[in-house]
Amino acid sequence: MMWLRNLSVLVAFVLFLFSCRKESFTTNAAALLRTSVDSLHFDTVFTTTGSTSQYFKIVNDNNKGIHLSSVRLAGGAASPFKINVDGIVGPQVSSAEVLANDSLYVYVTVSINPTAQNLPFIIRDSIEIDYNGNKKWVQLDAFGQNAHFFRNRKITGTEVWNNDLPYVILGSLTVDTTATLSINKGCKVYMHADAPFIVNGSLQVNGEKYDSTRVVFSGDRLDDPYRTFPASYPGLIFTASSKNNAINYGIIKNAYQAVVVAGASASIPKLALNETIIDNAYDIGLLGLNTSINARNVLISNCGKNLFLAGGGVYDFKHCTVASFSNDYIQHKDPVLVLTNYTTQGNVVTANSLTASFTNCIFWGEQNGFVKDEAFVDAKNLTPSIAFNKVLWRVQNTPSFSGLTINGGINQNPLFDSVNTAERYYSFRLKGSSPAINAGINANVSLDLDGKPRPVGAPDLGAYEKQ
Secondary structure, three states: OHHHHHHHHHHHHHHHHHHHOOOOEOOOOOOOEEEOOOEEEEOOOOOOOEEEEEEEEEEEOOOOEEEEEEEEEOOHHHOOEEEEEOOEEOOEEEEEEEOOOEEEEEEEEEEEOOOOOOOOOEEEEEEEEEEOOEEEEEEEEEEOOOOEEEEEEEEOOEEEEOOOOOEEEEEEEEEOOOOEEEEEOOOEEEEOOOOOEEEOOEEEEEOOOOHHHOEEEEEOOOOOOHHHOOOOOOOEEEOOOOOOEEEEOEEEEOOOEEEEEEOOOOOOOOEEEEEEEEEOOOOEEEEEEEEEEEEEEEEEEOOOEEEEEEEEEEEEEEOOEEEEOOOOOOOOOOOOEEEEOEEEEOOEEEEOOEEEEEEOOEEEEOOOOOOOOOEEEEOOOOOOEEEEEEEEEOOOOOOOOOOEEEEEEEOOOOOEEEEEOOOOEEEEEEOOOOOOOOOOOOOOOOEOOOOOEOOOOOOOOOOOOOO
16 A cells, blocks of 8 residues: 555645745736626616615626725715725725735725715715725715616606606616606606606606606706706607697706707697706707797706707797806806708708797897897708897897798897896896886787786796796
8 A cells, every 4th residue: 555655645745835836926017807897787766775785796807906095985984985905994994915816805885875865876985905006996876865776777658756866867868759757846856967758659748837747857966066066867859759748837958969859740740848947958958950839938057058940840839038147167158049941961051941039038148249140041942931129139230031920120238137146046027127027919829937916018038937
């Protein structure tokens, strides 16, 4: 049995060598680590205080080990997130190791009290992994306040939203071509930066006149200063297939392009906007592309381009105020109204029929040197039918061409109640000395944007009636 004794000695010697061999580590910055994920989403909806956990791996595909200088939670001890790196509790873990062709686990826990009103809807933090002069990040997000959370949601059939909890949209929300979404009074809809609200079917917004009963669309960052940033989310998009859309007593604010309406519709109008506010859109407040829109008592304010109607279409605007003043985020550099019957791509001009009526409206902007005419109206190839009836506007060159009629254009300051650009406070109601008071004609509009009555006689111009 000598050979068996020799084999035992050999095995013991090999084990001794392996036990004595030290792990080799590299400090070369070119030796990279990877993580099993780039971000962790905690989609659990909390109804009571609770916590939930996930994990990811830090993976070393190199033939040498790597020392980690630190794995650090950016929010520190105050963060609702907590980390555990291979059994060591954070918020910062130093001197961890990832052996060659191996990995280590990072466990992440988040604790939420969803009834805390000071919480944002989405709580965010990040984990920094520092090694060999390199930094790698893993992003964290979790639901904060209790709400209806929809991530990349498609609505089919008929659906109704009621004002029990806010609605938070992540990724996108799509109303299918055969679907109808009704949003009832008092609902608040908050959209993430990557979340367009796309309507291929029908949208019915049923707000009412009080602040608490209007339906609000805004970004999901409610903390200062983000709550007033324009371009907080893409906006509401009514595609060519959508139909029978109506927004009553809505507020659509802080979008990139607040409302986009595209394509002709068998049902006129494709979109009815009534007693609605569109405010602080970075690019365009209301964009119509060869479509049909009826608007009554609509305020479009302080957008990059307020009202942009191009490529033809059918439009009827009554008692609307379209006004813009520069602020820290948006410079007033474009007319508040652009109306054309054509679009231009390269050197190719495509014209369509255009019928548009603007009655008892105000088109105004600060005189900052950029804009001479607050209304740009033009048509090519086809003769449009455009009528301005009793409008107040700031124009240096009154538009004039075949198919355009202007009945009573006032070129005077409308004297809005309050315009304070430093404090970003605006009231587009009228002062008692405004030239817009009693300057309109009867357009069969009995209420104003506040839901207050208009007189039987000559009404005021714009969305607000002086009470």
